[in-house]
Amino acid sequence: xxxxxPGKLWGLRRLADAxxxxxxxxxxxxTPLMAPIAARRGVAEAPYEDLAAVKAAVTRALAPEAxxxxxxxxxxxxxxxxEMPATKGLVLALEHHLTDETPAGRRSAEIPYWSVAKIxxxxxxxxxxxxxYRPDADAAVRAHQQAFVQRMGRNCRxxxxxxxxxxxxxxxxxxxxxxxxxxxTQLVLDSMRDFAAADFGVDIYKLEPPAALRNVPDPGGAExxxxxxxxxxxxxxxxxxxxxxxxxxxPDDFRRSLTYxxxxxxxxxxxxxxxxxxxxxxxxxxxxxxxxLATVSAPYVRELNELTDRLATxxxxxxxxxxxxxxxxxxxxxxxxxxxxxx
Numbered sequence: 478x479x480x481x482x483p484g485k486l487w488g489l490r491r492l493a494d495a496x497x498x499x500x501x502x503x504x505x506x507x508t509p510l511m512a513p514i515a516a517r518r519g520v521a522e523a524p525y526e527d528l529a530a531v532k533a534a535v536t537r538a539l540a541p542e543a544x545x546x547x548x549x550x551x552x553x554x555x556x557x558x559x560e561m562p563a564t565k566g567l568v569l570a571l572e573h574h575l576t577d578e579t580p581a582g583r584r585s586a587e588i589p590y591w592s593v594a595k596i597x598x599x600x601x602x603x604x605x606x607x608x609x610y611r612p613d614a615d616a617a618v619r620a621h622q623q624a625f626v627q628r629m630g631r632n633c634r635x636x637x638x639x640x641x642x643x644x645x646x647x648x649x650x651x652x653x654x655x656x657x658x659x660x661x662t663q664l665v666l667d668s669m670r671d672f673a674a675a676d677f678g679v680d681i682y683k684l685e686p687p688a689a690l691r692n693v694p695d696p697g698g699a700e701x702x703x704x705x706x707x708x709x710x711x712x713x714x715x716x717x718x719x720x721x722x723x724x725x726x727x728p729d730d731f732r733r734s735l736t737y738x739x740x741x742x743x744x745x746x747x748x749x750x751x752x753x754x755x756x757x758x759x760x761x762x763x764x765x766x767x768x769x770l771a772t773v774s775a776p777y778v779r780e781l782n783e784l785t786d787r788l789a790t791x792x793x794x795x796x797x798x799x800x801x802x803x804x805x806x807x808x809x810x811x812x813x814x815x816x817x818x819x820x
Contacts, residue, residue: 479798483819484637485680488602489718489792492545492566492639492681497791499681499720499745500782501566503547504535504557505605506749507574509725510757517761529556531760535753536560538770542778547605547747549574550591554599568603568641568747569596571629580650581615585625593632603639604629605683609647612667623671630678641747643683643722644668662687662707669714681792682719683747686734687711690726693733696740705737712741718792719743723751728777735781739788744795746785752777 481489493499510531514523529552536557540546545566548554554569561567571591577584585608596604606629608622626642633640646664648657657664665687672679686693687707694700712719721738723731723746731751735743750757756769794800 481798482634482637485639488566488639489680491602492568493745493792494544496786497744497793498544498785498789499718499747499792500542500544500778500785501547501568501720501745501747502535502539502543502545502752502778503722503747503749504532504539504553504753505547505549505568505570507549507552509750513757514760525552527761528552530763531757531766533557533560534763534767534770535756535774538767538775539752539778540565542775542782544745545602547749550588550596550599566602567600568605569599569601570605570607571596572605572607576609579618582611582618582649583609583647584618584621585609587629593629593636593638597636597638601638603641603681604633605641605643607643607645608672609645610668610671611646611649612664612671614649619671623677626672626677626679630676633680634678639680640678641681641683642672642677642679643747644672645685645724658689661689666707666710666714669711673714673716675716679717682715682717683722684711684715684719684738685722685724686726686738688734688737690724690734691730693726693730693737696733696736701737705740708737708741712738712743715742715795716797718790718795718798720745720747722746723748725750725754727751728755732780732784735784736788739785739790742790742795744792745789746781748781752781 511523514527532553533556537560540561547568548557549570571587573586573588593604610622688704694704721735721743728751735746753774756766756774759765
């Protein structure tokens with residue numbers, strides 16, 4: 478039986494539905510919202526009030542359908558915390574949306590003035606850390622990114638909070654046109670390999686599709702077997718439960734990708750733009766945005782939830798946590814001396 482620390486076990490459960498499946502909606506995006514908001518307002522920088530209003534509208538409409546929400550601490554949390562039902566899990570992003578762009582690759586850092594300790598103190602159930610990563614990047618860049626995750630992993634262990642690691646590949650300065658997509662499968666698989674070790678302290682992996690993001694083959698069609706094989710390879714590499722992200726794919730493509738992922742052992746989804754992008758296109762018409770959230774986005778979340786209910790593996794049944802015999806994770810240090818031993 479797998480032993481899990483009390484705070485992490487409680488957080489893993491809080492993020493999931495009653496059956497242990499994760500149905501999480503993301504509205505922690507910053508850059509993908511800032512640029513279009515600024516352009517539509519005709520200003521150099523997106524107004525705080527506009528960002529907060531969009532995030533609050535998404536949270537108000539979609540949190541009731543989700544098992545948890547992913548927010549950023551600066552623009553979303555102050556406005557959205559009161560919009561969320563108290564029964565829903567809360568994930569807060571810790572990575573800064575600005576990265577250090579070097580000729581050798583991207584280096585990540587945490588949001589200024591935020592920390593694992595502060596995120597725990599305001600009541601979140603998990604820390605989300607996005608790391609841009611290329612397994613073929615310069616060794617020093619890779620070492621920086623790995624050390625960043627290890628440091629946050631140690632901090633999450635210290636404060637006994639779930640660490641949700643998001644891995645995203647990206648184009649390097651020297652890439653030829655189309656190189657990233659041509660190598661996507663190998664890059665995604667190798668990235669997971671590089672962060673599989675226990676010393677990173679990851680509790681949930683948030684992973685991108687290891688196959689095409691767009692024009693995804695029908696999971697019941699002639700091309701499905703080859704696509705499923707790539708997802709199966711990714712699932713076999715995961716050393717903790719995982720969820721699929723949308724990587725800005727459209728709703729139909731993400732639905733198909735999620736089918737492959739759940740068949741490969743994913744425990745659900747953590748998705749943003751595939752869910753609410755069509756509503757955001759109405760900005761700054763907030764009335765139209767809210768109508769689309771209610772009539773298009775919320776029903777789509779219900780579709781994803783039904784798919785997740787049918788196909789996803791409850792998180793406690795991941796092979797690393799006991800497989801089919803899982804479901805009763807034991808508290809680390811359980812017993813008469815628990816209070817003394819929990820430090």
